[in-house]
Amino acid sequence: MSDSARWYVVHTFSGYENKVATNLRTLVENRKLHDLIQEIRVPTEIVTEIKDNKKREVEHKLFPGYVLVKMVMTDDSWYVVRNTRGCTGFVGPDSKPIPLTEEEVLALGVEKKEIVVDYAVGDNVRIMDGPLEGFIGIVEEINVEQNNVRVTISMFGRETPVELELDQVEPVND
Structure with missing residues (x-):
């Protein structure tokens, strides 16, 4: 009910x-x-x-x-x-x-959606959503309170930091 x-x-x-x-x-x-x-x-x-x-x-x-x-x-x-x-x-x-x-x-902010993060700083992650979907990057920083993660991806031969929401990335299983 x-x-x-x-x-x-x-x-x-x-x-x-x-x-x-x-x-x-x-x-x-x-x-x-x-x-x-x-x-x-x-x-x-x-x-x-x-x-x-x-x-x-x-x-x-x-x-x-x-x-x-x-x-x-x-x-x-x-x-x-x-x-x-x-x-x-x-x-x-x-x-x-x-x-x-x-x-x-x-x-x-009435209810907080609990997001379980199964990756850590230094892990490889795949971007699951947004314009960079499919890119693979390295986790630089995780901020659970603000619901975001900073990932460095290689774009046009350069390392580019990108801020994403926690549920937009998943760990890459090697």
Whole structure:
């Protein structure tokens, strides 16, 4: 059943994001809807502010007025979310819930896609995707946090460094 759970964006009164998230969590707990409403998030970021010559780290909401909810869309789950105090409805045409696409979820950083890297610095790899597909190069640097790898390939008789995403290359088995 969790396969059909998708991320939806819920519109709230401005400043009520945390309150709506807390109310929703309480409703899910009380009504035992864990299988329908799986996750509730208010996307935030930590920003360093300098005020009166003092540095402070402050948490800012990335999308004021919105809460992200991972849920299986049923009449029950829709009703619970829609009728939570402080919630004004789902984002979508005519307030009909439209789930976020996988690209949007990854771009928002709501869920991290785990990529298993089975190559290391110094290994030969084949480029699997993009304009350089089929080229073979040597891994110079791997950055898992930024989801990229730097590969040096031989192009037109010169060594050329290329930045690619982690899943665009595969190890070459000799």
